Amino acid sequence: MTATTIPGAVVPAATPATRVDGGLLADIRRFGAADVNACFSCGVCTATCPLVTNDGTFPRRMIRYAQLGLRDKLLSSRELWTCYACGQCSEQCPQQAEPGEFMAATRRWAVASYDRTSLARTLATRPLAGSVIAVLLAVILAAFMYTAHGPMGGSSLELFGFIPSDLIHNLGIAVMAIVLVTGGAGLAAMVLALRRSVVVPPARPGRAVLAAAWRAIAVEALGQQRYRGECETETRPWYRQRWFVHAATMWGFLGLLGATLLDYGLELLGIKATGTPVPIWYPVRLLGTVAGLALLYGSTLLILRRARAEERSLRHSTVGDWMFLVLLWLAGATGFVLELALYLPGAPAWGYAVFLVHVAVALELVLLVPFSKFAHAIYRPVALFFLALATSSAEPAGEGSR
Template sequence: MSDATVIKPDLQFVNEIIKGGGESLKKCYQCATCSVVCNVTPEGNPFPRKEMVLAQWGQKDKLVTSADVWLCHQCSDCTAYCPRGAKPGEVLNAIRKQSIKEVALFPLFAQIATNPALVWLLFAIPAVLFYVILVVLGNGSFTAPRAEGGVMAYHKFVPVPVIDTVFILTAIFAAFSAFTGIKRLWSGMVKNSGGAQGSGSPFSHIVPAVTTILAHKKFADCTVNKGRQLGHMFLFYAFAGLAVVTTWAIVYLYGFELLGIQPFGIFHFGESPYPMSDPVKLLALASSVAFAIGVVIILMNRFAQAGKAGIGSYFDWIFLTIVIGVGATGMLSWALRLADMEIGYFVYYLHLVFVWSLFAYAPYSKFAHLFYRTTAMVFAKYTGRDK
């Protein structure tokens, strides 16, 4: 007679999932409708039914570094069709939150980014950091000297080299955190799949995975939440556009100051503010509009589908709050500068707080899906799970 398998449930893990948005977990009675309706899952051994039972049984080790948990695109088709209202899409989202904590380089940061009781600390860290900088610069009363021509200019409020130093250090912190998380998730996925050996080098699967992401192909397979693809696409490319704008502004400034490149044609090398005719301004405007459209589509879609797909948890909403905060304070501080209203300095300070929160917490908040879903998609292609 073979030995019985003894399952040791991690009850704390089950409670964390329930508290983190998966309160409906226990309703699942394993009918597998969710796995049938999910158009994103690979066919063999599909998700999310098996994740539901593993979560009910508190099988933390099998879930926190599972590739399938990250292959889910949270389209919520499964939630809409679940006959028990067990909301598997929300449960998988709550498991991803646990996954982020598990692979985090600094678990404290993951706690701050995901625990509603610590929301004050999440914003207090950058708020104090930038306020101290302003006090040192002599601008602690949220005013600043005027730039050439008497115009308001935020680089007089916080000089660009100061901004660059803070954000380069933040970017290094975030990149190192993300790299560590990706490494830990990859090792866990290999272990979880019994040491799966893939075809060729994992690196050879990065381009196909990234191409799928850029085209938002997986979102196109969702049925209930169709609007999510469009909203996500607008936001994704708005972020990409704003990243280009930031790099472009750095090239303008240091190209002028360090390499002596003079303004020519429509390219205004040197310090901001730049005229509206400059391509960097046009790209910033286009990206901002795309950003606003993306946020509106995502919010409208979320409320319209709340009954079927769920409204989301704190994990989703704090990320959306930061994203909206970045966009709203960015556009408002721009408008206030054009209107020459000095309240713009305070709004710009809030903008820095939101931008810092977005980047510093990126590998610890819902933003981490950018790194970890990409990793899971590369792994799925590497191991032949996603053909």
């Protein structure tokens, strides 16, 4: 990859110099983009995209940046994160430039560029190394916990007698610390890139910031307003539509994470020790059960659709995509099996093995948040926040990405 600096810039910009990266397009192709050299900026994708409002250059402006080698422009683009990979633009592109896939690949590339460890790049571009890392990580976590295991017996499964809850809690804290440091560094890199062009309204900036945060996090990231609305064109029943499957997976994982944290909180408050048997309707257990079922449902459909390449946007999968889905599915499936195993008479040895896999996979999923597809859950709301802030300051369309 080569990088040169050309004073004076190729496109209009407020910056004194624009870096041109001659290898940018080739680099993005490693993340799954098609050859977009054929794109001649006809605008069909712009006319097709359901998310276009008053911006007449989305999404083709991103392709232009890549063609020109404008790495910094792509990294500081908020609009890159507004695309929900519906693939409608790719269906209509007369040049088969696959603009929807280009956007998805560029987001993977952006995640890898913000990441300082190169792990995100390895997971997305090196199938063998990525697979080995994913398996090794789970094995190391499971082996580490197994070294401290207690007895496998009793009249029913005594999971936290087998793996002490203190060990799991301490491992969880260590994993969260790693995520905060590595994810925080990536987020800082993104924010530095994005904020260059944001104008906070001079009048009541605090109110504008709060409104932008509400719109980005509550309305879009959690409520998926535009994903449900403009981007959903399917005639399938609601429970099989893209947005619902995506929401079930996301809410399922968040629910499981929330149940785990609540359980830990109850122990810290002296209300309930981790592992104390409680009935199925006990709120924390109920939350975990419902969330596990949602996660299992969503991740199973996502895996099947990707395997069948049912939709245009699913025709290209990286090892990172697969690894992420398989880990999610394993977390949901093992959690559900454990729920059933707790009702079985005796204490089946396989129940303890499933518990070990469940905890190792859950820890790995959290550990890989900054490097896997999960990183979208961090970066997308931040980009949408800056976009909402720019919109509230009445910034011209596409301003921040010029």
